[in-house]
Amino acid sequence: MLGIQDLHAEVAEKNILKGITLEVNPGEVHAIMGPNGSGKSTLAKVIAGDPNVTVSRGILRYEGRDLKDLDPEQRALAGIFLAFQYPTEIPGVNNASFLRMAYNAKRKAAGQGELDPLEFDEVLQERMKIVQAPREFLDRNVNHGFSGGEKKRNEILQMAVLQPKLALLDETDSGLDVDALRVVADGVNRLRSKENAVVLVTHYQRLLNYIVPDRVHILVDGRIVKSGGKELALTVEQKGYDWLSVHGRTA
Amino acid sequence: MMAQNADQLPMDYASLVRSRKPSGAGREFPAWLESRRQNARERLQTVGFPTRADESWKFSKVEPVLAQLFSPADSESMALPDMREASLLASEESVRGFFCGDRFAGADRPAAHLADRNEIMPLSEAILKKPGLLEKYLLSKAGVEDNGLSCANDFLFRDGILIHVGKGMKAALPLYTMLAGGGYGQERPAYHPRVLVVLEEGAEATWVLDQRSADDKAYFSNSAVEIFLEPSAHLDWIQIRRENAQAFNLTEIRSCMGAGSRLTLTDYVRGGAWSHLRFNGVLSGDTAACELRHLSILDGDTVATKYIFMEHAASHCLSRQLDKNILSGRSISEFNSIVHVAKQTAGSDSGQSNRNLLLSPEARAWSRPQLKIEADDVKATHGSATGPLTDTELFYLQSRGLDRSVARSLLTFGFAEEVLEKVSVDKIHQNLTQDAQSQLDKMLRMLV
Numbered sequence: 001m002l003g004i005q006d007l008h009a010e011v012a013e014k015n016i017l018k019g020i021t022l023e024v025n026p027g028e029v030h031a032i033m034g035p036n037g038s039g040k041s042t043l044a045k046v047i048a049g050d051p052n053v054t055v056s057r058g059i060l061r062y063e064g065r066d067l068k069d070l071d072p073e074q075r076a077l078a079g080i081f082l083a084f085q086y087p088t089e090i091p092g093v094n095n096a097s098f099l100r101m102a103y104n105a106k107r108k109a110a111g112q113g114e115l116d117p118l119e120f121d122e123v124l125q126e127r128m129k130i131v132q133a134p135r136e137f138l139d140r141n142v143n144h145g146f147s148g149g150e151k152k153r154n155e156i157l158q159m160a161v162l163q164p165k166l167a168l169l170d171e172t173d174s175g176l177d178v179d180a181l182r183v184v185a186d187g188v189n190r191l192r193s194k195e196n197a198v199v200l201v202t203h204y205q206r207l208l209n210y211i212v213p214d215r216v217h218i219l220v221d222g223r224i225v226k227s228g229g230k231e232l233a234l235t236v237e238q239k240g241y242d243w244l245s246v247h248g249r250t251a
Numbered sequence: 252m253m254a255q256n257a258d259q260l261p262m263d264y265a266s267l268v269r270s271r272k273p274s275g276a277g278r279e280f281p282a283w284l285e286s287r288r289q290n291a292r293e294r295l296q297t298v299g300f301p302t303r304a305d306e307s308w309k310f311s312k313v314e315p316v317l318a319q320l321f322s323p324a325d326s327e328s329m330a331l332p333d334m335r336e337a338s339l340l341a342s343e344e345s346v347r348g349f350f351c352g353d354r355f356a357g358a359d360r361p362a363a364h365l366a367d368r369n370e371i372m373p374l375s376e377a378i379l380k381k382p383g384l385l386e387k388y389l390l391s392k393a394g395v396e397d398n399g400l401s402c403a404n405d406f407l408f409r410d411g412i413l414i415h416v417g418k419g420m421k422a423a424l425p426l427y428t429m430l431a432g433g434g435y436g437q438e439r440p441a442y443h444p445r446v447l448v449v450l451e452e453g454a455e456a457t458w459v460l461d462q463r464s465a466d467d468k469a470y471f472s473n474s475a476v477e478i479f480l481e482p483s484a485h486l487d488w489i490q491i492r493r494e495n496a497q498a499f500n501l502t503e504i505r506s507c508m509g510a511g512s513r514l515t516l517t518d519y520v521r522g523g524a525w526s527h528l529r530f531n532g533v534l535s536g537d538t539a540a541c542e543l544r545h546l547s548i549l550d551g552d553t554v555a556t557k558y559i560f561m562e563h564a565a566s567h568c569l570s571r572q573l574d575k576n577i578l579s580g581r582s583i584s585e586f587n588s589i590v591h592v593a594k595q596t597a598g599s600d601s602g603q604s605n606r607n608l609l610l611s612p613e614a615r616a617w618s619r620p621q622l623k624i625e626a627d628d629v630k631a632t633h634g635s636a637t638g639p640l641t642d643t644e645l646f647y648l649q650s651r652g653l654d655r656s657v658a659r660s661l662l663t664f665g666f667a668e669e670v671l672e673k674v675s676v677d678k679i680h681q682n683l684t685q686d687a688q689s690q691l692d693k694m695l696r697m698l699v
Contacts, residue, residue, distance in 0.1 A: 048650050051642045072649035073658075081650070088647035092668030093661055098651075101661075105652040141665070158651065 001026050001197055002047070002166060007058035009046045016042040018222035019058070024166070027194040031208055031233060032201045034219035035241045040201045041085055043219065044168040047199075048082035049075045062166065077109040079165030083155035083172050085201075089143045095154070096138035099124065099161050106162060127160040131187035148175030156187050163191065167198045173207040185210030205237040218244050264321040264441055264471065265300045268403045281378065287390040291405030300399035308398075310585040310617045311527045311556040316499050321471040323407055324440035326354040332465055334431050335359075339461055339491075339682055345427040346371050348412050351465060352435060352472075353442040355410050371426055374411040374445065384415065388479050389447050392505045396531045396560060401503045404443045404475040411445030414458060416484075422456035425676050429461045432498055434468025441471040448477065450484035450512075457487045459679055462500060469497035469524075476504045480512035482536055487675055488516045491683065494523040496551065503529045510536025510565070517673050519683055520547040520555050521690055528557045534568035542571040546670035548690050549582035549614075556585035556617075563591065563626075567598040574605045575670050577663065578614035579694045585617040586635075594625040603633040608666050610639065610694060656695070663691050 002024040009017040016039045024030050034040050046053045046060065049072035060067045067075060090098070096117075103123070104114040115123065124138070133153060143151050152172050159167055169188070173181055188211050192198065200211060208216075208230065216232040217224045218241065225244045226232065236244075280288070300317055301308040331351045338347060348358040348371045355373035370377075377385055390405055416422050430444050450456060462472065472494075480486055494500055500523055508514055520526055532541050547555045561570045576584040586605040607616035620633040640662050648658035667687045674680040 050646050052646075071655070072646055073652050073654050076650050076652040084647065084650075088644050090644070090647075090662065090665050092665030092672065098661075101653060101657075102651040105657075109652070141669075162651070 001063060002199075003059065003061040005059040007046070007060055008056045009042060010054045010056050011042060011052055015056070016053075016222055017046065020222070020224060022217065022224065024197050024199060026165075026197055028215065029192070029198045029200065029211060029213045031213040031216045032199060032219055033203070033205075033216060033233060033236055036203070038219045039222040040203075040219050041170050044082055044170045044199065044201050047075075047166075047168055048072060048080055073105075076162075077106060081159050081162055081164030081167045083152070083159055083167065083169045085170040085174065087143045087151040087155055089146070091141050091144045093142050094138075095140055095142050096124065098142045099158065102158065103161055124161065128157065130160045130190050131156045132183050133157040149177065149180045152176055153180065153184060156184050160187060160191060163196075165196045167191070167196065168201070169198065170201045171203060172200070173202055173204065181207065182210060205233045208233045220244055264319060265317045265399070268295070268323065268399075268407065281382065281386070283386050284378070284389065288406040291390070291402045294397055295399050295402035295406070298397045298399055298402065305398075307529075307558045307587060309587070310583065311558075312525065312554050312583070313527070316471065316525055319439065319469075319471065319499065321439045321441040321499070322437075324352050324435075324437060324442050326352055326409055326442075329354060329435040329437070331356045331435075334429055334465065337431075337463070338427065338429060339679055340425060340427045340459065340676070344678070345425045345459070346422070347427045348372070348429070350412065350428070350430045350444055352432060352440065352470075353409055353411070353444040355412070356431075370413065370415045371428070372413050374413055374447065377413040377415075381413070381415070384449065385413070385447070388449055388477065390477075392477060392507060395505055396529075400473055400501055401475060401529075404445060404473050404503065407443040408445040408475065409443070411447065414446070414448045414456070416450045416454035416456045418451040419453040420451070421454070425457040425459055427459045427461065429463065430472065430474060431463055431465040432470045432472040432494060432500070433465035434470055435465065439469050439471070441473060444472065444474045446474070446476045448486065449479045450481060450486055452481040453483045454481070455485045457675060458489070459676060460488065460490045462490070462492045462494065462502070464493075464495040464498050467495045467497065469499075471499040471501075473501045474503065476502065478504065478506040478514065480506070480508045480514055480539075482509040483511040484509065485513045486515070488514065489674055489676060489679055490516060490518045491679075492518070492520045492523065492526055493686070494526070496522065496524055498523045500526040501529070502526075504531065506530070506532040506541070508532065508534050508536065508539040508541060511538050512536065513540045515542045515673075516544065517670065518543070518545045519670075520545075520549070521686060523553060523555070525554045526556075530557070530559045530561075532560070532570070533562045533564055534570065535564050537565045538567045538569075539565060540569040543573070544670045544673050545574045546667055546687070547576040547578075547584055548667065548687055548694075549576065549578045549584060550580040550690075550694055551582060552580065553582045556583070557587065559588040561588070561590045561601065562593065563596055563599040563601065564593045566596045568596070568600070570601045572603045573670065574603075575607070575666060576616055577608045577610065577666060577691065577694075578616060579610040579697070581611070581613045583615045583617070585619075587617070587619045589621045589623060590631065590633075591623045592626045592629050592631070596626045597628045599626060599628070600630045602631070605635040606666070607637040608640070608663065609637065610663070610698060660692065660695055663695060664688060667691065
């Protein structure tokens with residue numbers, strides 16, 4: 001599904017990703033862990049098409065297409081979804097209307113008819129149950145005045161509505177208390193299937209207690225220095241990241 | 252056109268106003284009013300006309316307005332069009348009053364409406380019917396934050412409109428006032444319409460002031476609005492200023508808010524050549540509250556500036572200001588706002604927020620939220636942000652499958668909607684939403 005080879009990328013002319021190689025297949029959950037500043041979020045952003053991140057070298061393919069040729073919206077319509085670490089507040093744009101616009105954009109791209117507000121409300125009710133989103137979310141403007149935890153839940157609501165093939169969750173656990181974390185993780189687990197994949201970017205292991213990854217990758221200074229099974233996350237929890245820098249690069 | 256005599260020689264507005272006798276001279280004004288008008292004229296000689304050397308007029312580009320060769324209008328000879336068809340609210344859903352220039356052009360109210368303590372009438376009629384009320388309020392705050400143009404209205408106004416809601420009464424329908432400026436067959440006329448709003452104790456009303464152009468000719472509307480909210484009164488005021496590209500508009504507001512009263516003003520500006528709003532509000536009774544919301548949508552060379560002076564003169568008062576401007580072309584906006592918290596007040600709470608969205612590199616937004624605090628127990632916040640849409644905002648929407656032009660349109664309209672959604676009258680909200688959408692679409696198309 002997602003094929004990355006020797007990917008180098010820059011933000012504000014500074015090299016952040018320095019040769020990432022990663023393969024994600026349908027049905028898999030990958031966790032990207034690493035210390036602050038290691039490039040985890042940049043990796044998520046470059047896949048989603050953030051214009052602030054420039055690919056300088058390497059291969060970035062999704063379902064056989066070169067992502068570098070696609071605008072962010074084309075990537076989204078192809079099934080890529082980024083749950084932002086810091087979701088943007090959009091005053092004046094109603095959350096329910098926004099969800100419908102995004103949902104209809106996807107339907108339109110798939111050659112399906114758009115849903116009117118009443119039809120969409122049925123879809124929305126069902127998806128809201130999956131992530132236990134409060135009804136009042138719909139009456140508010142997109143992320144405007146939301147607490148940090150509410151913003152993260154709203155991201156997962158968007159994910160539930162758009163049902164992406166490849167979900168990139170950028171530090172979705174930060175800012176969540178234990179109860180909210182469990183709700184968000186349950187929602188993500190319920191959205192998992194054999195056809196879709198999830199890439200979790202996280203600083204801590206705790207999210208992985210709830211969303212169990214198939215593969216864990218440790219990113220240090222723009223490179224994946226170690227990959228392994230879910231037990232790697234537990235090792236990191238016990239030993240931190242310092243020992244990995246010494247071990248050097250491992251595929 | 253050749254000048255026929257000295258009286259018709261082109262003169263600038265300032266010198267013409269200085270030399271002119273009070274409008275309506277010869278009519279039977281009561282002595283108290285005549286005295287206040289003459290007093291205004293004397294004050295004008297003292298304070299003079301504003302210049303950009305005055306901090307509160309710094310970015311308003313007022314000198315060209317004063318040199319625009321406007322002449323105080325000859326309202327008596329104007330042919331008045333019927334503006335009822337253009338009204339934003341129908342006769343059965345509002346109590347309406349119409350002004351063309353500064354001449355009263357009729358009022359109507361639904362037949363079923365009880366009008367005895369909920370009045371909308373011309374000042375010329377109110378002088379006869381409600382002399383006590385007018386003597387108490389009309390021009391009673393004149394001299395507060397004086398300037399030559401407010402003095403000019405004080406002594407040149409020939410008529411105006413009274414909105415009066417009696418003690419404990421709630422106006423069941425919105426009150427609607429149209430001020431329609433225009434050339435009306437005259438060369439660059441200047442008008443001095445005046446509005447007096449009095450809500451007695453515990454009264455409640457929603458009032459829509461619709462300032463617009465009746466034609467596409469140049470004119471100057473120098474209007475004055477006096478608002479008196481007695482204790483626990485509540486006024487929800489929606490002001491719309493949509494004028495032609497040659498229109499000059501000064502709206503000077505003086506508002507006095509008694510204990511427990513509440514004033515909300517939602518102000519919408521689109522178009523015009525030059526507009527300047529001056530708001531002087533005094534929270535004079537404990538727990539009084541005032542909320543100002545403003546949205547300008549500007550293009551071309553339009554100038555839309557505001558000067559706000561909010562006085563917290565009593566304890567536990569609250570004021571909120573949300574000022575938003577969307578600018579393209581070479582347009583200019585200014586938010587110049589001072590919140591003054593007086594000594595010996597307690598528990599004041601104020602907030603000033605100014606946001607400017609620049610759609611063009613040549614557009615300019617000046618932002619000056621200021622605080623003058625003389626008391627100890629105060630909560631005050633202020634903030635300002637100016638700039639174009641950011642890649643981060645656009646990327647967020649694009650990452651949800653919306654293309655860049657849709658994302659830009661949604662963000663721009665969302666920026667406006669934060670103010671528009673506060674408009675409490677559904678039909679007005681719909682009208683302004685469509686108006687803003689259409690104007691913003693036009694502005695965004697030009698950028699592509």
